[in-house]
Amino acid sequence: MDARPFDALLLVSFGGPEHPDDVVPFLENVTMGRGIPRERLEEVGQHYFLFGGKSPINELNLELLDALRKDFAEHGVDLPIYWGNRNWDPYLRDAARQMAADGVRRAACFVTSAYSSYSGCRQYREDLYDAVSGLGIELSRLRHYFNHPGFVGPFIEATSEALASAPDGTHVVFVTHSIPETMNLASGGPGREAYVRQHESVAAMVAEGAGTHRWSLAYCSRSGSPHMPWLEPDINDHLRELHESGTTSVVVVPIGFISDHMEVIYDLDTEAKMTADGLGMTYDRVDTPGAHPDFVAMVRDLLLERAAVERGEQPERCSLGELGPSHDVCPVDCCLNPRSALPTIGGVGDATATATA
Ligand SMILES: CC1=C(CCC(=O)O)c2cc3nc(cc4[nH]c(cc5[nH]c(cc1n2)c(C)c5CCC(=O)O)c(CCC(=O)O)c4C)C(CCC(=O)O)=C3C
Numbered sequence: 191m192d193a194r195p196f197d198a199l200l201l202v203s204f205g206g207p208e209h210p211d212d213v214v215p216f217l218e219n220v221t222m223g224r225g226i227p228r229e230r231l232e233e234v235g236q237h238y239f240l241f242g243g244k245s246p247i248n249e250l251n252l253e254l255l256d257a258l259r260k261d262f263a264e265h266g267v268d269l270p271i272y273w274g275n276r277n278w279d280p281y282l283r284d285a286a287r288q289m290a291a292d293g294v295r296r297a298a299c300f301v302t303s304a305y306s307s308y309s310g311c312r313q314y315r316e317d318l319y320d321a322v323s324g325l326g327i328e329l330s331r332l333r334h335y336f337n338h339p340g341f342v343g344p345f346i347e348a349t350s351e352a353l354a355s356a357p358d359g360t361h362v363v364f365v366t367h368s369i370p371e372t373m374n375l376a377s378g379g380p381g382r383e384a385y386v387r388q389h390e391s392v393a394a395m396v397a398e399g400a401g402t403h404r405w406s407l408a409y410c411s412r413s414g415s416p417h418m419p420w421l422e423p424d425i426n427d428h429l430r431e432l433h434e435s436g437t438t439s440v441v442v443v444p445i446g447f448i449s450d451h452m453e454v455i456y457d458l459d460t461e462a463k464m465t466a467d468g469l470g471m472t473y474d475r476v477d478t479p480g481a482h483p484d485f486v487a488m489v490r491d492l493l494l495e496r497a498a499v500e501r502g503e504q505p506e507r508c509s510l511g512e513l514g515p516s517h518d519v520c521p522v523d524c525c526l527n528p529r530s531a532l533p534t535i536g537g538v539g540d541a542t543a544t545a546t547a
């Protein structure tokens with residue numbers, strides 16, 4: 191398979207602590223200069239300590255890497271795959287140095303965040319700019335894949351399965367990471383609200399695919415100052431409202447997460463489950479895509495599609511629903527954060543190649 195002009199794929203993720211001693215420095219990395227109240231950090235630290243001071247995210251990325259390497263080998267894609275994180279070891283800068291040492295000049299980046307927002311889009315583009323600065327590596331961020339069949343399909347499959355064994359009248363609650371309302375407004379461009387629109391589109395497609403009309407979208411993992419508005423309803427409040435209006439059974443679908451991150455195993459499987467138990471509601475949480483073969487094949491599809499685009503071809507671009515395939519290159523004002531104006535890769539007018547030192 192022709193992956194030219196790329197000579198590597200870089201898996202770009204968030205990172206998480208490995209040991210209890212890592213938890214505080216990890217949280218410091220994540221929240222540097224973001225004005226997160228101390229009480230919130232202590233609370234989130236407790237979520238990690240509850241799981242032995244270890245996030246599930248690194249092992250999940252290793253599983254994805256392994257599955258990707260097998261998939262590439264089986265499909266004749268002869269490309270090395272590297273892995274780097276924003277907030278913890280292995281850091282993006284180290285991955286980029288290794289790539290440079292191995293002679294990589296042009297790499298495609300797959301980010302483990304499916305949707306548009308400062309946290310899932312521009313912040314990674316800023317980090318990637320830093321990571322390759324002075325190394326002579328050109329990066330192309332693969333497009334957002336929230337509406338790709340390789341992402342939506344596994345959720346439809348898992349939700350259908352869960353509903354098949356759930357009582358009649360079960361309500362499906364789609365859940366994603368809450369973000370500040372201002373961040374939602376700026377996502378995809380000023381006033382576009384791409385984050386919420388993309389999630390609404392995915393939720394509607396999964397509900398339709400699983401054959402239900404009883405569904406809603408809720409949020410988890412709210413952070414920040416209590417005075418700043420974030421997307422609502424919170425999953426726990428939402429479960430109480432559902433209970434009050436007579437719902438006795440819910441299936442929770444974490445469409446905001448590609449695998450079982452801490453948000454899924456704590457905020458949903460621990461906290462929201464406890465809320466549901468307290469209300470006497472049946473609670474079932476469906477699988478995230480993780481290393482589902484269709485999700486893995488999607489990464490290959492996005493890579494080969496973008497490689498063709500870079501060669502000047504017009505490949506088929508898979509997507510489901512009304513929003514259409516997301517852009518390859520971000521508009522200048524995509525997912526801006528008023529607090530930062532850092533240089534990025536992957537946007538209109540961004541340097542296409544970084545100078546060698
Ligand atoms: C949209 C979004 C995604 C999805 C996109 C993506 O995947 O990148 C995401 C992913 C993740 N967020 C994660 C962890 C944390 N996020 C935090 C804080 C924040 N997240 C935010 C948003 C998002 N976050 C925001 C607006 C903040 C406030 C601070 C800020 O403006 O940046 C904090 C600080 C404590 C707290 O405030 O909760 C932690 C510890 C982990 C690792 C989990 C694990 O260990 O398994 C992952 C995958």
Ligand SMILES: [Fe+2]
Pocket residue numbers: 367
């Ligand atoms: Fe987060």
